[in-house]
Amino acid sequence: MLENGKIAKVNDAELQQEIALEEFLERVKHTGLSLRDMHIILDALPIPISWAAIPAGKIQFMNRAFKETFGYDESHFETMDAWIEQSYPKMEQQLLAREYWHRLRRADSTGISKVEPLELDVVSADGGIVTVNQRGILLHDIGVGIATFEDVSERKRVEETLRRVAFEDPLTSLGNRRRLSAKWNSIATSYENDVRPMIALILIDLDEFKPINDLLGHDAGDEALFLIANRLRACVRSDDAVFRLGGDEFAILVENMGSPYQAEQVCRRVERALKQPIQIGGTRTVLGASVGVSLYPDDATGLAQLMKHADEALYRIKRASKGGWAWFSPPEATRYPKSSPQRNVHDRERPRNNRPNKSSWQHR
Numbered sequence: 001m002l003e004n005g006k007i008a009k010v011n012d013a014e015l016q017q018e019i020a021l022e023e024f025l026e027r028v029k030h031t032g033l034s035l036r037d038m039h040i041i042l043d044a045l046p047i048p049i050s051w052a053a054i055p056a057g058k059i060q061f062m063n064r065a066f067k068e069t070f071g072y073d074e075s076h077f078e079t080m081d082a083w084i085e086q087s088y089p090k091m092e093q094q095l096l097a098r099e100y101w102h103r104l105r106r107a108d109s110t111g112i113s114k115v116e117p118l119e120l121d122v123v124s125a126d127g128g129i130v131t132v133n134q135r136g137i138l139l140h141d142i143g144v145g146i147a148t149f150e151d152v153s154e155r156k157r158v159e160e161t162l163r164r165v166a167f168e169d170p171l172t173s174l175g176n177r178r179r180l181s182a183k184w185n186s187i188a189t190s191y192e193n194d195v196r197p198m199i200a201l202i203l204i205d206l207d208e209f210k211p212i213n214d215l216l217g218h219d220a221g222d223e224a225l226f227l228i229a230n231r232l233r234a235c236v237r238s239d240d241a242v243f244r245l246g247g248d249e250f251a252i253l254v255e256n257m258g259s260p261y262q263a264e265q266v267c268r269r270v271e272r273a274l275k276q277p278i279q280i281g282g283t284r285t286v287l288g289a290s291v292g293v294s295l296y297p298d299d300a301t302g303l304a305q306l307m308k309h310a311d312e313a314l315y316r317i318k319r320a321s322k323g324g325w326a327w328f329s330p331p332e333a334t335r336y337p338k339s340s341p342q343r344n345v346h347d348r349e350r351p352r353n354n355r356p357n358k359s360s361w362q363h364r
Contacts, residue, residue, distance in 0.1 A: 043063045047150065048062075048066035048068075048150075049066055049146060050146070050149075052080050052147075055143075056079070057080035057081060058078065058079055059074055059077050059079060061074065066149070069130065070087075070122060070125060071124050071125025072087075084098055087123050093120050109140040111140055111141065113137065113138040114135075114138075115135060117133050117134065118134045118135075119131065119132070119133055119134075119152070120132055132151055133150040134147055134149050167182065171222055171226060172225060172244050174233075174242050174244040174250070176244060177243065177246065180241075180253070183241055184253070184303040187199065187255065196296070196297045196301075197256060197257075198259075198260065199257065199295075199296040200257060200293055200295055201251065201293070201294050201307060202252040202266060202270070202291060203250075203292045203313075204249065204270060204290075204291050204314075205249050205289060205291075205314055206249075207290060208285065209224065209225075209248040209287055212287075216280060220280045220281060220283075228287065231273040231276075236252055236254070239255050239256050240255060241253045252266060252270075254266055260298075260331040263293055264293075267291055267293060267325040268325075270325070271289070271291065271324065271325060274287055275323075289323070290317040290323060292317065292325070293313060293325065293326065293327050293328065294306045294307075295331060298329070298331065299328050310328060314326070
């Protein structure tokens with residue numbers, strides 16, 4: 001199913017709605033039901049249903065299930081447009097619903113038209129949000145439009161819970177390793193083959209985390225990880241993503257870079273943030289971190305290789321002395337001049353030749 005008002009995939013409940021509507025249409029066509037009879041039948045159905053005159057869109061009837069589900073009656077909304085504007089909180093869903101209904105309710109239409117199922121959020125009278133699959137039919141010959149609303153809120157809550165279990169670290173609410181992989185796959189498939197955006201993968205390993213667990217206990221360790229996760233969130237832009245890979249290991253994807261030195265800025269912010277003391281219980285301590293960075297597509301074109309290279313850079317820092325950050329391979333000064341508009345005023349100068357040395361790899 002596609003979210004945010006996209007066409008919804010048909011499930012068993014929707015199929016039952018469709019069968020009920022088909023049976024209702026057959027009775028309308030073959031028995032010549034009066035409007036009063038139609039109201040009686042629709043009011044008895046357990047599915048929330050509203051009824052409007054077309055093409056004007058004036059709402060004339062809401063059944064018992066509709067009133068119980070949303071808390072509204074016919075007096076709340078004069079027209080379909082008013083219902084859409086006031087009850088659908090997401091603008092993209094308003095636009096899509098209007099497009100569907102307006103296209104189908106043209107005055108010159110005849111016969112019967114069906115509205116494709118849409119997944120929508122509806123603000124109920126008590127201010128709560130009800131997620132529904134909306135379906136509809138238009139009986140052009142008698143000037144009637146009927147909409148049905150299947151409440152899928154509980155199903156959506158279950159889906160969201162399962163998604164969080166699968167893709168979210170329960171302690172920090174950061175994405176997990178599986179989420180990083182999914183994010184990378186999404187990025188990789190969103191660009192044409194000949195377009196390769198510049199992306200940095202930053203791996204972070206806390207330097208002094210083990211003593212917290214050993215001396216203060218695992219609850220203190222969990223508190224430290226939670227605090228560190230919030231600090232890392234504050235180090236990145238809205239386009240970037242932070243992940244907890246497990247234990248005291250974190251990762252950051254820096255996307256949409258105009259220059260690799262934007263990744264350096266993130267590394268410096270991370271370095272400064274993790275050098276600040278944290279308070280755990282009555283203990284004040286500094287964790288610090290070792291950080292490795294690899295660059296797509298310069299260093300590798302796949303996530304596994306990027307992670308391997310960033311990990312190599314990280315452990316090069318750890319072997320030298322704890323703390324600081326390092327590129328797997330420093331960006332070439334000739335390709336990415338420091339005088340570019342993206343340069344940060346705090347960037348350090350790099351050697352002007354293309355031979356990377358220890359000082360250009362490691363920053364402490």
